[in-house]
Amino acid sequence: MDVLVIGSGGREHTLVWKLAQSKKIDKLYALPGNPGMNDLAECITDIAVEENEKITAFAKEKKIDLVVVGPEVPLINGLVDDLQAINIAAFGPTKAAAQLEGSKSFSKEIMKKYNIPTAKYEIFTDADKAKEYIKEQGAPIVIKADGLAAGKGVIVAESEQQALDAIDEIMCDKAFGAAGDSVVIEECLIGEEASVLAFTDGETIVPMMPSQDHKRAFDGDKGPNTGGMGTYAPAPVATPQIMQCVQSKILDPMIAAMQKEGKIYKGCLYAGLMITKDGPKVIEFNARFGDPETQVVLPLLESDLADIMMACANGGLKNQEIKWSNKAAVCVVLAAGGYPRQYKKGDIINGLDIAAQKGALVFHAGTKQTGDNIVTNGGRVLGITALGKDIKEAIANAYADVDTIKFSDMYYRKDIAQKAFKHISL
Structure with a gap:
């Protein structure tokens, strides 16, 4: 079968990498894809993930058997609905079902209605009322922009003042645009x-x-x-x-x-x-x-x-019989200096060829091809994944692979997976 993967990040690179191992797939496309996918799929760089009409036309023209939608925006824009309308199978929820992510208030209301365990919460569209509630509840407390905010619309406020500032940022200053027209305020879960x-x-x-x-x-x-x-x-x-x-x-x-x-x-x-x-x-x-x-x-x-x-x-x-390895896996993200705030793009990434020779699993998240070079093009640039017989070995393997790659102002966390050792002995 022929498969089209929508998206350009580390998640989509991993999806393409895994799908490329299938003997059932004849042709694999990625739209728009990224430089890391070039050896695995044909990248369609002239269509954006928000362009439903162009995506459905492409899928129809190429007789695509399955479209795999990676990011949330096309799901919330109804891409799956449009593909189903022309009888093309799609992996992902419809626009109505994707509200579970697209609207935190919708998600919370469903959980409340069907007794699915979650934090206690209230929903506000008025900033002053939200602030009154915060003063009643105290801190720590969690403030969430109701809509999509690229994973950054959640503030865990350790103090009442931090929570009040979060309301100003989300609802008054519109730091996340229309996503902050309403907020969900939740108790802070401990664990x-x-x-x-x-x-x-x-x-x-x-x-x-x-x-x-x-x-x-x-x-x-x-x-x-x-x-x-x-x-x-x-x-x-x-x-x-x-x-x-x-x-x-x-x-x-x-x-x-x-x-x-x-x-x-x-x-x-x-x-x-x-x-x-x-x-x-x-x-x-x-x-x-x-x-x-x-x-x-x-x-x-x-x-x-x-x-x-x-x-x-x-x-x-x-x-379907779904089998899993008994190994462990660790992924370390290499980020651009300044991320998640302001950061530079266009820095040359060195060592990708050495990592490839080692057999390292390098998933591209924010990269671009410029001439013969792969350069940084996002905040999270690469994800370095390694396997091991256990967590300890996977950690060692991942950081050994990280050492092969360099770019200007690169930073990464050095404690990924350490929390595992609270539950298992070294």
């Missing part, structure tokens, strides 16, 4: 975070390996929130008992809830969880693969991803 991605065909839902993201920019979980500075899998905080609870109290009820609401959810459902003393609670749902969680989860998948995705799109996931 350790885990990410559980799951395949679903709208009826059956199958979790992938649990992973753990590192959102803060600097070691020791210091600094501003980012899109993710690294991940590892499996995350031992998500024990088999916890995962059983996630399946029965979160994943199964959410898929059933979306069916009852007439918004059948297919594709990848991402549950961002806090493992509290009362069990797992949902911090947020995302309507697609996580980034950089994908970079550690898919390298551990031993089954054919194309088969699984087609079963999610067309039904029959319950008949």
Whole structure:
């Protein structure tokens, strides 16, 4: 079959890399793709991910059998609906189902209605009323822009003043545009975070390996929130008992809830969880693969991803046998100096050829080809993933591969996956 992957980041590079291993795929396209995908797929650089009409026309012209939608924006823009209208199978939820990510208030209301464990919350469209509520509740407290904010619209306020400033930033200064027209204010959950991605065909839902993201920019979980500075899998905080609870109290009820609401959810459902003393609670749902969680989860998948995705799109996931490696994976993100705030683009990346000769897994996230050089073109530039027989070996392998790559003002966290050792012995 012929497959088209939508997107250009590290997540999409990983999806292309994994799909390229399938014997079922004859031709693989990436739109727009990135320089790291050039050896695996034909990159279609003259169409943007927001251009539904051009994407559907391309898919029809090339007789694409399956479109895999990577980022959230095309999902929320209804790309899956447009592809279904011309009978092209798509991996990802419809516009209505993607509201689970597109609107935090919608997501919270569904969880409340169907008793899915999450933080207590209130929704506000008035900044003054939001501030009154913060003064009543005190800190720590969590402020979330209701709409999409590229992973940066969540502020965990340690003090009341920080929370009030967050309301000004989101609702008054419009730091995240229309995404901040309303806010969700939540109790601050205490515990350790885990990410559980799951395949679903709208009826059956199958979790992938649990992973753990590192959102803060600097070691020791210091600094501003980012899109993710690294991940590892499996995350031992998500024990088999916890995962059983996630399946029965979160994943199964959410898929059933979306069916009852007439918004059948297919594709990848991402549950961002806090493992509290009362069990797992949902911090947020995302309507697609996580980034950089994908970079550690898919390298551990031993089954054919194309088969699984087609079963999610067309039904029959319950008949798929999904096998996982017993190894561990670690991904370290190499970022441009200044990220997640202002950073420079266009710096030459050195050492990619040496990394390739070593067999390192280098997933491009923010890169561009300029002449013979690959240069930086984003805040998160590369994701370096390595496997090992256990977490300790995977960490050592990942940082050994990181050492081969250099660019101006490059920075990265040096403590990725260290939290695992709270749960397992060295």
